[in-house]
Each structure stands twice: as C-alpha cells, then as structure tokens.
Amino acid sequence: MKTKILCGTLVAVSLAGCATTKDEAAYRAEADAALKRDFHARGIATMDRLDQDELQRICTQYRDNPPFEVQQRLEAVQQKTIKLPADGKYMGDWRSGARIAESGRGVTWSDKAGNNGGSCYNCHQLSAQQTSFGTLGPSLLQFGKARGYTIENQKYVYERIYNSKAFNTCSTMPRFGTSGTLTESQIKDLVAYLMDPNSPVNR
Ligand code: HEC
Known part of the structure; x- marks a missing residue:
C-alpha cells in the first residue's frame, strides 16, 4: 500500500521515478517532500524554483553522466536557447x-x-x-x-x-x-x- 502511494506521487513529479528501485524511489520522494515542506515562496523566490526541467531531471537520474547520445541530444536543445547579440558584437566594458x-x-x-x-x-x-x-x-x-x-x-x-x-x-x-x-x-x-x-x- 505504502509503495503504491509513493509510486503514484512520483509519477506526478517525475516519470523516471518508478523505473528506479524501490529504495531509491522512496528516498527521492522523501527528498522532494522535504524540499516542498521547507522551501517557502517569498518575494521573487517562488515554488517553481523546485521544478526540474528535462535536462536537470536526466542529469539527476544518471548522476550527471547520461549516455553519450542523450548528452548530444540535450546539448543541441540547449544550444538552440542561446540568443547571439543582434549587433554581432560580443565585447562590452x-x-x-x-x-x-x-x-x-x-x-x-x-x-x-x-x-x-x-x-x-x-x-x-x-x-x-x-x-x-x-x-x-x-x-x-x-x-x-x-x-x-x-x-x-x-x-x-x-x-x-x-x-x-x-x-x-x-x-x-x-x-x-x-x-x-x-x-x-x-x-x-x-x-x-x-x-x-x-x-x-x-x-
Ligand atoms: C557554480 C560554479 C560556477 C559558476 C558560478 C560559474 N562557473 Fe564557469 N565553469 C564552471 C565549471 C565547473 C566549468 C568547467 C566546464 C564545465 O563543467 O562546464 C566552467 C567553465 C567556464 C568557462 C570555460 C572555460 C574553458 O576552459 O573553456 C568559462 C569561460 C566560464 N566558466 C566563465 C564563467 C563566468 C564568466 C562566470 C560568471 C558569470 C562563471 N563561469 C560562473 C563553474 C562555474
């Protein structure tokens, strides 16, 4: 019963959750819960700071060492977010x-x-x-x-x-x-x- 509830929660938080071993999934759920409990939204620091994007989630899952093809795909996605200066100049003061x-x-x-x-x-x-x-x-x-x-x-x-x-x-x-x-x-x-x-x- 307990495991089911943990798994249900994890599916909502991250799809990777249930693919991992029971122990690891339980620890992750505990850590997530502790963060949500202890982090309080205030000023510009809102709760969305606790959300991981796809890259952060995969880096967590693979302990910062995803398979090479995954790294290549993610780096290409990140590269697309870079906006170069419109005036073509890279140097300021x-x-x-x-x-x-x-x-x-x-x-x-x-x-x-x-x-x-x-x-x-x-x-x-x-x-x-x-x-x-x-x-x-x-x-x-x-x-x-x-x-x-x-x-x-x-x-x-x-x-x-x-x-x-x-x-x-x-x-x-x-x-x-x-x-x-x-x-x-x-x-x-x-x-x-x-x-x-x-x-x-x-x-
Ligand atoms: C939390 C730590 C951290 C902070 C803060 C940080 N860096 Fe880095 N930086 C790194 C690490 C680690 C690397 C090594 C390569 C990698 O892991 O991406 C790096 C690599 C670099 C490189 C490439 C070096 C090379 O040999 O090609 C440059 C340039 C750089 N950082 C500039 C900056 C500048 C400018 C800032 C401030 C705006 C900054 N970094 C802030 C951790 C940091």
Whole structure:
C-alpha cells in the first residue's frame, strides 16, 4: 500500500521515478517532500524554483553522466536557447564585467528582479587581485591571452556564459542567459573582462 502511494506521487513529479528501485524511489520522494515542506515562496523566490526541467531531471537520474547520445541530444536543445547579440558584437566594458564577476548578489527572495551579479568568483580564479575565489571551475586567469584574442573565442565565451550546458550537459555552471539571470549587455561586459587585453584577467 505504502509503495503504491509513493509510486503514484512520483509519477506526478517525475516519470523516471518508478523505473528506479524501490529504495531509491522512496528516498527521492522523501527528498522532494522535504524540499516542498521547507522551501517557502517569498518575494521573487517562488515554488517553481523546485521544478526540474528535462535536462536537470536526466542529469539527476544518471548522476550527471547520461549516455553519450542523450548528452548530444540535450546539448543541441540547449544550444538552440542561446540568443547571439543582434549587433554581432560580443565585447562590452571590462570594468563593468569585473564588478559583475565579483558580485554574488541577486535572485534571493529579498532582491528585486534584474541587476544580478554573476558570482563567477564563487567558482573561478579570475585575476591576481582577487581576495578569494572558489575552485569548482577551472582558473580563468590569463584566459584571453592564453586562448587568443579572436572573434571565435569571444563568441565561445559569450555562448559559454549564456548556456554552459550546451557544451557540457550536466555542467555545474549556471545558464546565465537562458535563465534570464544576466542580460545581453552584462554578458558582453563579462566577455570583455575575460577577453580584453587590458583587463586584469590578462595582465
Ligand atoms: C557554480 C560554479 C560556477 C559558476 C558560478 C560559474 N562557473 Fe564557469 N565553469 C564552471 C565549471 C565547473 C566549468 C568547467 C566546464 C564545465 O563543467 O562546464 C566552467 C567553465 C567556464 C568557462 C570555460 C572555460 C574553458 O576552459 O573553456 C568559462 C569561460 C566560464 N566558466 C566563465 C564563467 C563566468 C564568466 C562566470 C560568471 C558569470 C562563471 N563561469 C560562473 C563553474 C562555474
């Protein structure tokens, strides 16, 4: 009886639920219930934040390592969400990019929509002047200098920031453009921060 109820709930939440073993399905249902119980909608932080999209669901199901064909399909879907700048220019102002990269503000319940930081410092080393940085992502120190100051690389960085999951299906890097966390002009400023020869990243 108990198993039936759990399975019924899971079908509503995720189709993958019942394909897994009973133990795993039960743990997932418990975790889902705990999240729904403890997360309270407030300000701009609404309950839909708990919903996983198809990609997140599959990454959870395969513990961030889906079969190769599945990764290829999902990455193609993610690639389609990337909107390139209408004016064909990828670079903005690196000074503003530096501020965005070092700001972890935004998206919490007490924030207003828009004007978010990028939190890049939380995962990447970016410049020699940083007081602290996380190491979940690779160091981006000297990024433009090392890769080459080409238009192709500017476009790559723009797309990477816009939707990292177009390049690595279960990347832990947030989809800043696709999610609407950062605007086109903010992403351009970040591209300049990584790709301008005068930026502290490349000095
Ligand atoms: C939660 C951690 C996290 C945050 C926040 C994050 N990144 Fe990343 N980033 C990663 C990881 C991990 C990778 C390595 C590749 C992958 O897994 O996708 C990466 C890869 C990259 C790459 C590609 C590096 C290469 O060698 O080609 C660039 C460029 C980049 N990040 C820029 C940024 C910028 C700019 C920001 C802020 C807007 C940012 N990242 C925020 C985790 C993060």
